[in-house]
Amino acid sequence: MTGTVAPIPRATAAQAARRGLRRAATTLDPLATVAACVLLAMFAATILARLVGLGGSPTEIVGTRLAAPSLAFPLGTDSLGRSLVPRLLEGIGTTLLLSVIAVAITAVLASTAGIVAGYRGGRVNGTIMRVGDMLYAFPSIILAILVAAVVGPGQVAALASIVLVTVPLMTRLVAVSSRAVADRDFVAAAVISGVSTPRILVRHILRNVAGTIAVQGTYALSIAILVEGGLSFLGYGVQLPGSSLGLLIKEGTTYMVKAPWLIVAPGVVLVIAILCINVIGDSLRDRLEPRETRSLV
Amino acid sequence: MSAPNASAAQIVVENAVVDYVTPSRTVRALDGATLRIPAGQRVGVVGESGSGKSTLGLLLGRLLPSLATATGAVDVAGSPVLELTPAAIARLRRSELAFIAQDAVGSLNPTLRIGRQLSLAMRPAKPAPGELVAMLERVRIRDPERVLRLFPHEISGGMAQRIAIAMAMHRAPRILVADEPTAALDTQVRDEVTRLVFELAREAGSTVLWLSHDLIAVAKWCDRIVVMYGGRVVEDGVAAEVIARPRHPYTAALAASLPARLAPGERLPAITGSPLVLTGPAAGCAFAPRCPFAAEQCSTVRPEPVIRESRGILCHRIDEIPALVAAGATSGETS
Amino acid sequence: MRLLLWLPGRLLGALVVLVGVSILIFAAVRSLPGGYADVILGSLSSPEARAALAEQYGLDKSIPEQYLLWVLSALRGDFGTSMVSQLPVTDEFASRLPLTLGLGVIAIALTVLIGIPLGVYTGTRSTGGRSSVLGRLVSSIGISVPEFVLASVIVFLFSRFALGLRVGNVVSPATDLAASIPTLILPGVVLAVFCIASTARTTRDAVLGVLVEPHVGAAVARGESKGFIIRHHVLRNASIPILTLVATLTAYLLGGAVIVETVFDVPGLGSYLVQALGRRDYAVIQSGVLLATVVFVVMSLLVDVLTGLIDPRVSVAKKGRWA
Numbered sequence: 038m039t040g041t042v043a044p045i046p047r048a049t050a051a052q053a054a055r056r057g058l059r060r061a062a063t064t065l066d067p068l069a070t071v072a073a074c075v076l077l078a079m080f081a082a083t084i085l086a087r088l089v090g091l092g093g094s095p096t097e098i099v100g101t102r103l104a105a106p107s108l109a110f111p112l113g114t115d116s117l118g119r120s121l122v123p124r125l126l127e128g129i130g131t132t133l134l135l136s137v138i139a140v141a142i143t144a145v146l147a148s149t150a151g152i153v154a155g156y157r158g159g160r161v162n163g164t165i166m167r168v169g170d171m172l173y174a175f176p177s178i179i180l181a182i183l184v185a186a187v188v189g190p191g192q193v194a195a196l197a198s199i200v201l202v203t204v205p206l207m208t209r210l211v212a213v214s215s216r217a218v219a220d221r222d223f224v225a226a227a228v229i230s231g232v233s234t235p236r237i238l239v240r241h242i243l244r245n246v247a248g249t250i251a252v253q254g255t256y257a258l259s260i261a262i263l264v265e266g267g268l269s270f271l272g273y274g275v276q277l278p279g280s281s282l283g284l285l286i287k288e289g290t291t292y293m294v295k296a297p298w299l300i301v302a303p304g305v306v307l308v309i310a311i312l313c314i315n316v317i318g319d320s321l322r323d324r325l326e327p328r329e330t331r332s333l334v
Numbered sequence: 335m336s337a338p339n340a341s342a343a344q345i346v347v348e349n350a351v352v353d354y355v356t357p358s359r360t361v362r363a364l365d366g367a368t369l370r371i372p373a374g375q376r377v378g379v380v381g382e383s384g385s386g387k388s389t390l391g392l393l394l395g396r397l398l399p400s401l402a403t404a405t406g407a408v409d410v411a412g413s414p415v416l417e418l419t420p421a422a423i424a425r426l427r428r429s430e431l432a433f434i435a436q437d438a439v440g441s442l443n444p445t446l447r448i449g450r451q452l453s454l455a456m457r458p459a460k461p462a463p464g465e466l467v468a469m470l471e472r473v474r475i476r477d478p479e480r481v482l483r484l485f486p487h488e489i490s491g492g493m494a495q496r497i498a499i500a501m502a503m504h505r506a507p508r509i510l511v512a513d514e515p516t517a518a519l520d521t522q523v524r525d526e527v528t529r530l531v532f533e534l535a536r537e538a539g540s541t542v543l544w545l546s547h548d549l550i551a552v553a554k555w556c557d558r559i560v561v562m563y564g565g566r567v568v569e570d571g572v573a574a575e576v577i578a579r580p581r582h583p584y585t586a587a588l589a590a591s592l593p594a595r596l597a598p599g600e601r602l603p604a605i606t607g608s609p610l611v612l613t614g615p616a617a618g619c620a621f622a623p624r625c626p627f628a629a630e631q632c633s634t635v636r637p638e639p640v641i642r643e644s645r646g647i648l649c650h651r652i653d654e655i656p657a658l659v660a661a662g663a664t665s666g667e668t669s
Numbered sequence: 670m671r672l673l674l675w676l677p678g679r680l681l682g683a684l685v686v687l688v689g690v691s692i693l694i695f696a697a698v699r700s701l702p703g704g705y706a707d708v709i710l711g712s713l714s715s716p717e718a719r720a721a722l723a724e725q726y727g728l729d730k731s732i733p734e735q736y737l738l739w740v741l742s743a744l745r746g747d748f749g750t751s752m753v754s755q756l757p758v759t760d761e762f763a764s765r766l767p768l769t770l771g772l773g774v775i776a777i778a779l780t781v782l783i784g785i786p787l788g789v790y791t792g793t794r795s796t797g798g799r800s801s802v803l804g805r806l807v808s809s810i811g812i813s814v815p816e817f818v819l820a821s822v823i824v825f826l827f828s829r830f831a832l833g834l835r836v837g838n839v840v841s842p843a844t845d846l847a848a849s850i851p852t853l854i855l856p857g858v859v860l861a862v863f864c865i866a867s868t869a870r871t872t873r874d875a876v877l878g879v880l881v882e883p884h885v886g887a888a889v890a891r892g893e894s895k896g897f898i899i900r901h902h903v904l905r906n907a908s909i910p911i912l913t914l915v916a917t918l919t920a921y922l923l924g925g926a927v928i929v930e931t932v933f934d935v936p937g938l939g940s941y942l943v944q945a946l947g948r949r950d951y952a953v954i955q956s957g958v959l960l961a962t963v964v965f966v967v968m969s970l971l972v973d974v975l976t977g978l979i980d981p982r983v984s985v986a987k988k989g990r991w992a
Contacts, residue, residue, distance in 0.1 A: 068806070167682060171689040174965040176924035178939075179958060182946055183697050263815050267928055270817040271943070283817070290821040290932075294829065304818045312813035319805060397890055420895070428892025435890075440883035443902050445980050454901055455891060485981040501891070 069320030072313035079310060083130035086123060093123045106298055113298045115288060125302055128280040133310070135192060135281070136261035139199035143261075144254050146200070147207035152242050154208070155215025162212065169205035177202045178271075181264055185273035195274040199264045203257040207250075214249040215242050248325045255318035259311045266307055282307040343370035343409075344541055345394065345509065350406035351615075352389050352398065352565075362612040363389040365565035365620065366406070368639070371558075373508070376532065376542040378552030378573055380588065381562035384611060387545045390562070391511045394543070395431050396423050411508055432507035432540075434531070436514045438494035442486035448497060449482030455501045473500045473530060492523040499531060506538035513545045528555060549592055553577045561585045564612060564620025571645030581647050583625045583655065619650065627655055679973050683966045687959075694958040695736050698951050726752060726951070739955065749952030753945075758956050762938065767843035768853070769937035772929070773922035775850075775857030776864055780918065784865040785911060788872020792907075793880070793899060808873075811866025820859045820932035827855060839935050856933040860926050864918045871914045875907035882906070909976050916968040924961035 098119055106113045112121035154165040172180070181198035188194050218224065219242060227237050262282075268274035269283030277284070282303045289300025352364040364386045371377055379387045392398050393408055396415050408415040411430045418426065435441050443451055452469060453461045470478035473496040486494060495515055502510065512531055516524040532555045535542045546552055552559055552573055559573040561582065569582040580586040610620060615636075619625070622632035631650050639646045642653075649655075723729040726749075727738060739749065748758035791804040827836045834855055842849040879885060880903060888898045927939035938957065945953035 163682075167685050167689065170682070170686045170969075171693060174686055174690055174920075174962045174969075175693070175958065176921070176927075176939075176942075176961045178927040179924070179942055179946075179961070182927075182943060183694075183954075186701050186946055187697060189702070259813070266815050267817055271928065271931065286818060286821065290825075293821065293825045297825065300818075300821060300825075304822070307818060308810075308814050311815070312809055315809045315813055316806075319809065395890055397886065424892045424894055426892070427890060431890070431892070433887070433890040435883065435887065437883050441887035443884045443888075443906065444982055445905050446901075457893075457897070487982050498887070 066320050066323075069317050072316040072320075075309060076313045076317075079129050079306070080133065083126050083133065086126035087130060090123075093120050105296070112302045113296060115296075115299060116292060121285075121299065121302060124280045124285060125306065128282045128285045128303060129306060129310075131192075131275055131279060131281040132262060132265055132283070132307075135195055135265055135275075136199065136258055139196045139261050140203065140254055140257045142196075142200050143203045143207060143257055144250060147204050147253075148211055148243065148246075148250055150204075151208045151211025152215045152238055152246065155212040155217075155246075156219045156238060156242055158216065158219070162216075165208065166212070169208050172201055173205035173209075177264070178267055181268050182271065182273050185268060190273045191276055192274075192279075195265045195268050198268055199261040202264050203260055207253045207257055210253050211246055211249055214246040218242050218245040248321075252318055252322045252325060255314055255321060259314040259318070262307065262311050262314070282310075344373040344411055345369070345371040345543075346407065346409040347390065347393070348407035348409075350390070350393060350404065350408060352386075352393060352402055352404045354399075354402050356401060360613055362614055363402075363565055364393070364404075364406075365612055365616055366636075367562070367566055369560060369567055369570070371541060371543070373541055374539060375558055376535070376544065376556045377558045377560055378544045378546060378556035379560045379562060380545075380547055380549060380552055382547065385562040386565035387562050388513050389565075391433070391513050391543060391545050394509070394511055395427050395433060397427075397433070429505070430508045432502035432505065432510045434495070434498055434502050434510070434512040434515045436517050438491055438498045438515070438518075439486055439489075441498050442494060444486050446485075447482065448484055448486070448489070452482070452497070452501060456504065469500045469504055470497070472503075472534070473497070474526075475500075492519050492527060495519065495527050496530065499527070499534065503534045503538060503540075507540055509543070510535050510540045511543045511545070514547075516548070516551075517546075549577055549588065561588070564610060564616055566616075566620065566648060567639070567646065568621065568648040569645060570639075570647075571643070575643075576645065581642060581645065581652060581655075582649050583627055584621045587624075619648070627651055627658055675977070676974070679970060683970055686966055687962060690962040691740060691955075691959055692736070694955050695739065698954050699732060701946075701949055722752075726750070728951075739952075743956065743959065748956035751945075751950055751953050753948050753950050753953075758952050761941070761953065762957070762960070764841075764843075765936060765938050765941050767841050768839065768935055769923065769926070769930070769939065771842040771849060771853045772857050772860060772926060772935065772937065773919065775853060776860040776922055776926075777915070777919055779858065779861035780864040780868050780915065783861075784868030785872050787865070788869040788911075789876055789899065789904070791869065792873040792876030793895070793903075804873075808866045808870050811862055812870065814862065816859060816863065816926075816928045817932060819862060820856070820929050823855055823859055824932055837934050839933070853935070856926075856929045856935055859933075860922060860929050864922075868911065868914055868918070872907070872911050875910045876903055879903045879906045905979060908979055912975055912979075913972050916972045917965075920961070920965040920968045923964045 098117055102114065102116055112125060114120055115124065150165050150169075154162040180201055181194075184198045184201065185191075185194035188197060224237060224241050227241055232240075265274055265281060266283035266286065269281050270287045272287065275281035275284050285303035286300055286307065289296075289303060292299050347367055347369040350364045350367045351362070354361045354363060363384075367386060367390055369390070379390065381387045389398070389402075393404060394410050394415065396404075396408075396418070398404060404416055406416075410426065413422070413426050413430075415423065415426070442448070446454070449466055452466050456465075466482055467478045470481060475481055475493060475496055481489065481493065481497075489497075499515075510531070515531065516527050519527060528551055531544075532542065542556070544552065544556055556573045559569075559571065559576045560567055561569040561576070561584065563584045569576060569580065569585045576585060577589055580589045610623065612620065618631070618633040618635050619628070619637050622628040625632065629651060635650065637648050637650050639648050640652060641647075651658075720729070727735060730738070742749065746759070748762075750757055751761055754761065787808075791808075824836050826832065827834055834851060836855060839852045840849040842853070876899075885898060885902055888902050893902075924939070926937070927943055929935070930937045930940035931943065942954065942957040944950075945957065
């Protein structure tokens with residue numbers, strides 16, 4: 038055919054930029070955006086508390102014991118007469134920091150094991166899965182307490198417990214995703230053209246299971262906060278005079294009758310933090326597999 | 335036969351517009367499609383992927399996904415499809431319509447045996463003894479007793495398609511919409527399945543809407559051909575005539591790409607340019623960017639259908655093209 | 670038939686997991702700091718008394734020998750003797766099991782009766798509108814409220830105000846079933862909240878996943894009613910992830926709901942295990958964890974078998990792969 042063809046209209050640079058912006062804005066839905074902002078605010082508050090002493094000193098005894106919330110102590114005081122605001126800010130920091138570090142370790146371990154298991158399949162996969170099953174079959178809180186008993190209660194125990202509790206599930210899900218990717222043609226093409234195995238694992242598999250890792254990492258973060266909270270609540274996690282949300286709630290339950298405000302503030306913050314993380318996880322997952330809109334029923 | 339304006343039409347689609355709306359963009363699948371089909375006709379709807387033919391087929395049963403919005407008038411067997419209540423549209427699908435999809439294995443429930451699915455599809459009637467076997471024999475499945483006990487993943491694509499056809503035809507639907515039911519099958523199985531569909535439809539007296547890009551099969555089995563491009567009907571007439579002597583430039587390009595048309599050794603011509611994706615109403619003729627005859631008005635004024643040689647044609651320059659072709663001036667005058 | 674092909678492999682895998690966990694727990698218990706003798710005899714006890722105690726419980730033998738003896742007697746149904754109470758571990762467990770079982774039954778019953786229907790309802794009705802956002806938020810709150818927060822608040826509310834149900838003075842279902850229910854209902858409900866919310870979410874996702882499968886579209890095109898499609902073409906197909914979750918939750922509940930039992934002062938298996946950990950009651954810890962693992966492994970096997978029965982594709986061998 039010899040006819041000149043009118044150019045197919047292409048998006049101008051401005052249109053493309055606008056579309057890029059819109060995509061960025063729609064990456065998180067409104068609910069998840071709010072959740073992300075709340076979490077960021079928590080991080081900001083705890084960092085400010087540590088850097089410039091926002092809210093005062095968490096260890097200084099400033100008032101009467103178990104004082105009700107007032108202008109001077111917006112959340113009241115605890116059993117030793119310390120203001121709850123700085124203790125809460127410190128607790129948020131400890132809980133979030135512990136959880137984030139633990140989940141980062143989980144993500145590295147689970148991604149490595151999961152990708153290798155999914156790609157190699159067969160006996161390697163079987164071995165990794167069985168080890169995961171052993172940890173998964175262990176009652177999780179008992180596992181956490183056992184770890185705390187062996188290494189001694191404290192932050193290290195909480196960290197190790199979170200990793201041991203969250204690794205099995207994430208490994209399994211990454212392995213399933215990796216297996217699906219490994220079966221695809223571009224991996225076969227890479228194998229045939231002689232690309233080295235580590236390169237395939239990183240360039241092809243990891244890149245394609247990154248979404249799964251992100252989503253599962255988010256959910257693992259919420260489990261991490263739950264485990265830290267539960268462990269500290271039972272007295273095996275973060276120890277006094279430190280502070281964490283679980284520890285504050287444990288203190289709160291002791292004085293619940295006399296000073297119910299002691300449990301309300303850390304309880305609400307803990308629930309909101311976990312809720313925000315779950316909302317973000319849901320949003321990420323919906324973006325990875327949007328199915329609702331395709332439904333006929 | 336070739337009756338774009340036949341009275342007593344069984345299917346009437348009037349200026350149908352369908353948009354698929356996603357958060358990031360809107361895609362227009364039908365851009366004012368208009369079509370009337372009398373009862374009993376066998377209509378081949380052809381066009382490239384994205385021409386809107388599948389959307390048109392789904393629209394007849396209001397089977398569009400929830401992200402789609404549809405406007406215009408769609409009348410099937412006297413019922414205004416777009417206005418019906420959920421119960422009424424289900425009744426229409428049940429009593430008048432039948433659909434056969436390309437993915438036959440997928441259209442069967444993977445967790446149920448074939449026999450169970452067939453008897454579920456017959457509800458509320460209970461299958462009489464031997465009725466299921468008879469259903470499978472009708473679609474020429476050998477050893478039906480064994481097949482009834484199998485799961486969908488244990489049968490071939492051709493067998494699955496025959497079962498889907500058996501399910502679709504056992505109610506003797508007034509209208510059968512088949513969306514490329516043979517595209518995924520081997521050549522030999524393809525011919526058998528095509529023959530089966532048209533024979534069963536003839537027995538049942540069903541109107542057939544055969545959505546396909548297989549022009550040869552359409553020429554062989556259909557009375558009428560409807561060519562779609564950019565969500566509109568661009569040419570509509572007697573199947574054999576249209577394929578033998580296409581008038582619309584797009585139909586001509588499609589027909590020219592038939593391998594059977596070529597002299598040995600001749601190269602298969604491609605239609606230049608890529609199929610368009612509309613995001614809203616087309617300003618002019620949707621084919622203009624790829625059309626060798628496009629003039630200025632083609633990309634600015636929406637063409638309206640005109641009747642030539644008892645065909646409906648959607649082209650501004652339909653009367654000028656023969657002269658242009660004769661003059662050998664196939665190069666564009668878009669300036 | 671097909672079952673027989675893969676069941677032996679699964680059984681072997683389950684056995685490997687059990688052996689692994691038994692070694693793991695045995696090693697963990699032996700590496701606990703602060704030996705049993707300090708806890709039982711006190712830190713000022715004489716070396717002779719310590720040696721006698723070690724001999725009494727076979728703790729003077731080598732570690733591998735101890736492990737083998739423990740496993741062999743466990744296989745005969747003898748889980749050893751509690752060093753704290755001097756009673757057989759089986760008796761100790763038997764007296765606490767009814768309470769844990771009672772809590773588990775309440776929580777699982779609520780989960781199945783509320784969580785699954787809720788998930789089906791939201792899954793078949795969500796259209797991306799305000800209701801789906803609300804549904805998402807509510808179920809997210811359900812999985813975001815930790816047991817220890819909810820349990821503490823409930824204990825506080827019910828002990829502070831007269832709300833009809835009392836907290837504490839738990840009656841075991843083994844002594845008086847009718848009297849035990851009102852005392853177990855609160856901790857049961859607290860356990861159920863997370864289970865209901867997570868089951869509703871999983872059910873909703875599973876249902877949504879099946880709804881977009883082409884066979885559902887084909888059923889819609891045949892003019893089947895929504896209820897019919899959900900009953901015959903959605904629920905069965907969506908049931909595998911739901912079953913898996915409910916089985917996992919059951920195993921978790923039977924393994925001992927440690928926190929809820931502690932907060933509500935329910936002397937069940939979970940709180941007993943935590944006490945045993947504190948007292949270094951070796952036999953109790955080992956056997957408790959092993960039993961919880963057995964429950965988990967049996968549940969997984971059960972799910973595997975059911976999965977094979979529900980979806981015939983699962984047992985089909987995977988196609989060959991590269992590398």
